[in-house]
Amino acid sequence: MSDEAFRTVIEPFRIHSVEPLRMTTxxxxxxxxxxxxxxxxxxxxxxxxxxxxxxSGTGAMSRDQWAAIQHGDESYAGSPSYFVFRDAVRELFPYEHVIPTHQGRAAEKILFGALGGVGKVVPSNTHFDTTRANIEFTGAEALDLVIAEGHDPSSLHPFKGNMDTARLKALLAERGDNVPCVMMTITNNSGGGQPVSLENLRAVSEIAHAHGKPLFLDACRFGENAWFIREREEGQGERDVPDIIRDMAACADGMTMSAKKDPMGNIGGWLALNDDDLAQQCRSVLILTEGFPTYGGLAGRDLEALAQGLKECVxxxxxxxxxxxxxxxxxxxxxxxxxxxxxxxxxxxxxxxxxxxxxxxxxxxxxxxxxxxxxxxxxxxxxxxxxxxxxxxxxxxxxxxxxxxxxxxxxxxxxxxxxxxxxxxxxxxxxxxxxxxxxxxxxxxxxxxxxxxxxxxxxx
Known part of the structure; x- marks a missing residue:
């Protein structure tokens, strides 16, 4: 028998439950x-x-995710489901503080409520709609610095989500005092779901940190981005996806996350970061707007489902x-x-x-x-x-x-x-x-x- 790959890439699952579709005229x-x-x-x-x-939140959860839901502990504070969730996040994104939220825009609201403000400017490759809105709501400017190929629909550049590092350097040189952080969206949703290379992410990280600025990932589709790195970036083709994700995470100081994307949840998100003081400030807002820090607007069963989804999506x-x-x-x-x-x-x-x-x-x-x-x-x-x-x-x-x-x-x-x-x-x-x-x-x-x-x- 040959091990040659087949032309047809089949779904690596079977259908276990179905729902009807309504036909209309x-x-x-x-x-x-x-x-x-x-x-x-x-x-x-x-x-x-x-x-x-x-x-976002529209995918089908797996048998094992539905089974994990039965482990959900709905204690208001200190639920074991939170620690299962936290450890699953840290397995890929080893940040010190993992703060659950009901979805990604809540994490954005909390983060930019702390970092934004009138006169500030937050650069990214391309901000998505809720990110841009949450930045602008504080009076700050959301600035897109994607490479020129990212605006050319016909360009075949393999990493059209990359940030223009020359423009980032110029911004930080001219307006650095007004930049509270740098963002990178992976994959770049508003730019066509295009990936960011590990090389570019490392370069952006080096530039940001040289100017004393933290780098945050809008990491909703981190697994897909890592797969593109494995498929397209030189030297990455034999690597395991979780290892590539850890390298991506190591470039940044934190992340916002809609867990309704790659982690395959129907609801959920998180804010993760290393800065102790900023984390405390964000947790205070979380308690005011989302819930206690060990549930953050989610049921324990949701946290369990997301923890399982984080294993499946890589x-x-x-x-x-x-x-x-x-x-x-x-x-x-x-x-x-x-x-x-x-x-x-x-x-x-x-x-x-x-x-x-x-x-x-x-x-x-x-x-x-x-x-x-x-x-x-x-x-x-x-x-x-x-x-x-x-x-x-x-x-x-x-x-x-x-x-x-x-x-x-x-x-x-x-x-x-x-x-x-x-x-x-x-x-x-x-x-x-x-x-x-x-x-x-x-x-x-x-x-x-x-x-x-x-x-x-x-x-x-």
């Missing part, structure tokens, strides 16, 4: 979209057939399947001539709405137009990452985002290949009539994170 979906103000966040999930809005067979299944969708759309950000990211495929819909001006929201069309055509819910999400600035002004993308985020262990084949067919139908899609205007919007609740109307 195109007319029904058009009505639903109108009633939701053309905001896909406002559509009830039972009216969605394939939900690719986000990979498995090589799982990561090989995860990254390859995303690339399967990207490769198929590329064959259709659908313009997508290249190379494929880890958790999602990003369609280049600006290239597909050149007749729609950026501030008429081509990404929103495409996302609505995908839903109306086949019940596929996606997420605009463009000028709706990032076009409005804290002073109220508007300008086009760097890219106009539509993200098809793939929940972990949830959909089969036939589901993805259906998504490909829906995309093909929408592409065939792309020139007929209308732009949109915003009718009503909140002062922050408008993409969640704004309402729209079509032009024409």
């Amino acid at each position: 195109a007319e029904h979906r058009r009505q639903v979209a109108r009633e939701a103000g053309y905001n896909l966040f406002q559509i009830r999930s039972e009216n969605v057939l394939i939900d690719l809005l986000t990979d 498995d090589h067979d799982y990561l090989r399947y995860r990254i390859r299944s995303t690339a399967y969708l990207a490769d198929a759309l590329d064959k259709l001539g659908m313009p997508c950000l290249k190379p494929a990211g880890g958790h999602a495929v990003y369609i280049d709405a600006r290239a597909l819909l050149p007749h729609i001006e950026p501030l008429h929201f081509p990404g929103q137009a495409l996302a609505v069309a995908l839903y109306e055509a086949g019940g596929v819910r996606s997420c605009e990452i463009g000028s709706v999400m990032f076009g409005r600035h804290p002073d109220g002004s508007e300008s086009p985002a760097a890219m106009e993308l539509v993200r098809l985020a793939i929940p972990r262990r949830t959909y089969t290949q036939s589901h993805i084949d259906y998504v490909i067919e829906v995309c093909e139908r929408v592409k065939a009539r792309a020139g007929d899609l209308p732009g949109y205007r915003i009718v009503d919007e909140p002062p922050a994170l408008r993409h969640f609740t704004a309402t729209f109307e079509q032009f024409g």
Whole structure:
């Protein structure tokens, strides 16, 4: 028998429990979209057939995670479930203080409440929406310093999530007194799920520390980033993923984490760091807003499930399947001539709405137009990452985002290949009539994170 690898990368699991999907008609979906103000966040999930809005908290937990839930201890203080969780985090991220939160944005809120403020500036490769909002809420500036290739959807640079180290050096030289910390998002979600190399992470760490600045990781998809390092970075190809993750963690002084991503929880997150004084300050806010430091807004059963998920998400067979299944969708759309950000990211495929819909001006929201069309055509819910999400600035002004993308985020262990084949067919139908899609205007919007609740109307 040969040990040669097979062409087909199968799911490294069997389906143990199923839930039904509701089939709907195109007319029904058009009505639903109108009633939701053309905001896909406002559509009830039972009216969605394939939900690719986000990979956050939408994955399928494993048999062993559900079994771990039965070990959950719901003591208010000092639950053994916290220590199981803490030790699982430290196995990969050996930071002194591990502070649980109900999800990642709570960790961001606590951290930047302590470090932010008027006149401050927080650089990152690219801040995601809640990170940016939590920084700006304090009056600070969230600054993106991704490399030039990160703004080029067609570039095949293997690590398009990297930070521009020259720009970071210049910022710290010119405004260092106003920089409380440096952030790195791994993988770079707003930039197309693109990874950061270990070489770049080490360089950023050296620059930050040379200027006396702590480095924090927004580490939601650390396992996927580590797999890309193993696959693409010279000298990393034979290494175990947990060892690569520890090297990534060693570059930083702490992290914020949405455990609804790579750790495969339906809820949860944490803030981890080494600074004793900052940790004490953050715990005080945690008690005020989230809960006691050994549960932080989570049930003990959630902590147990996350601890098990941290073991599963670094498995090589799982990561090989995860990254390859995303690339399967990207490769198929590329064959259709659908313009997508290249190379494929880890958790999602990003369609280049600006290239597909050149007749729609950026501030008429081509990404929103495409996302609505995908839903109306086949019940596929996606997420605009463009000028709706990032076009409005804290002073109220508007300008086009760097890219106009539509993200098809793939929940972990949830959909089969036939589901993805259906998504490909829906995309093909929408592409065939792309020139007929209308732009949109915003009718009503909140002062922050408008993409969640704004309402729209079509032009024409």
